[in-house]
C-alpha cells in the first residue's frame with residue numbers, strides 16, 4: 117500500500133476512464149501502475165470529481181478533462197446491472213399457450229402497455245383474439261449510475277402487464293370423455309310374445325349312418341356319432357318342435373360309391389345302418405309326435421339311386437304292384453320305412469327344399485369349398501332368402517343385407533355342421549377333416565321372421581340356454597330295441 121504517495125497522471129487517467137465506462141473500484145485498482153487499496157481509489161475519485169466539476173485539471177500536467185468527450189471516445193461498455201429491488205435479468209415474458217387459449221405476462225420497466233406486450237410477445241392478432249387484459253404499476257427503489265458513473269439510489273416505475281386471449285378459429289383437441297351417469301326412472305316391462313305365436317324347428321345335419329365292419333369279428337364301428345345324436349335328441353325332447361328337418365346324408369352308403377375305393381370293410385353294413393338310422397329317426401318323431409318331420413335326400417343317399425341307374429336300370433323306381441303310390445322298392449324312404457313314422461322324404465337332390473317360412477329354406481347343399489367360411493361366402497352371393505344346409509360338415513355363417521324398394525332386409529346363410537363322427541372314421545379324402553358337430557335351433561313366425569341359433573357339440577356335450585347337455589350311452593337300448601330285426605348285430 118502506498119498511502120500518501122502521489123498519483124501519477126497515468127493512474128488518474130485510468131481512474132477517470134474506468135469510472136466513465138462503469139468499472140468498479142476494485143477493477144480500476146487492478147489496472148493501476150501503483151499499488152492502491154480499494155478505499156484509496158474511492159477517495160481519489162471523490163477528490164477528482166470535485167476538481168473536474170470546478171473546471172480544473174485533476175492531472176499534474178494541467179490537462180483539462182471533459183467527461184462527455186471521454187464517454188464518447190471510449191467504446192460502449194455494458195451497463196452494470198442496478199442493484200435494485202427488481203432484478204432486470206428477470207425482465208422476461210411468460211407465454212402460456214394451452215389448446216385454444218393463450219396467456220401472456222410481463223413484469224418490467226420497458227413493457228408498459230398492452231401494445232408493448234403484444235409486440236414483445238410477437239402475437240399474431242389474426243390468430244388470437246384478446247379477451248381481457250390487466251396492467252399494474254408501482255414504484256421500486258434502484259441503484260442506477262449518475263453522470264459520473266456512480267451508482268445512486270433512485271426510484272423508478274415497474275409495470276406488470278397480463279393479457280388473456282382465445283384462438284379466433286379453434287383447433288380440434290383431444291376429446292375429454294367423462295363417465296356418463298344416467299338414472300333411468302322406469303324401465304318398461306318386456307312385452308310377452310303371445311303363447312304359441314313363436315314356432316320352433318330343428319335342423320339336423322348329416323348323420324351319415326353307416327359302419328366300418330371288422331372282417332374278423334363283424335364288430336360294427338359307426339360313422340354316425342351316437343353321442344352327438346343323443347345330445348340333439350335331448351334338445352328335441354326338451355322343446356316343442358314344430359318342424360324337424362334332417363338336412364340330408366342320412367345314410368353314408370360308403371359301399372355304394374363309384375367315386376372312391378370301396379373297402380371290403382364297408383360290405384354288408386347297409387342293413388344294420390338302415391336299422392340304426394330308423395331307430396334314431398323314430399326317437400326324434402316320438403320326441404315331437406305332433407310336429408312335422410322331414411328327411412332330405414343328400415348326395416350320399418342318392419348313391420343308391422345312382423347305382424341302379426348305372427348297373428340295374430330295371431330296378432330304378434320299381435314298385436310293388438300293391439304300392440304303386442308308395443316309395444320305390446330300392447330307395448331310402450322304402451328301406452327306412454319312413455311312411456310308418458310319418459316322415460316326409462324330400463327327394464330330387466340337389467333341388468329338394470323344405471321351407472320353414474317365406475324367408476327361410478333348408479336344403480342339403482351342393483357347394484363345398486376347401487377353406488373355412490368360403491362355402492357360405494359363395495352361397496351368399498345368390499341368396500335372396502336365408503338358407504340352412506348341411507353337406508360341408510362345417511359350422512359356418514355369412515350374412516347379407518339386401519336393399520329393396522320396400523327397405524333393407526338381411527338374409528343369413530348357415531352351414532350347420534354335421535352329426536357324424538369327426539375323428540376320421542367316416543370315409544373322406546383325409547383322416548383329419550376340418551369338420552364341426554352341431555345342430556340348428558330355429559325360432560320363427562309364419563310371416564317370415566326367424567332366428568337361427570347353432571348348438572355346437574363337443575365330445576358329446578353341448579351348452580344351450582343355460583343348460584349343459586351330456587350324451588347318454590344308448591347302445592344297450594339300441595340292442596334291446598333291435599333284438600327282433602332278424603340278426604344279432606354286433607353293435
Ligand SMILES: [Fe+2]
Pocket residue numbers: 322324364365414416506507508509
Ligand atoms: Fe354329408
Ligand SMILES: [Fe+2]
Pocket residue numbers: 364365414415416480506507508
Ligand atoms: Fe352331402
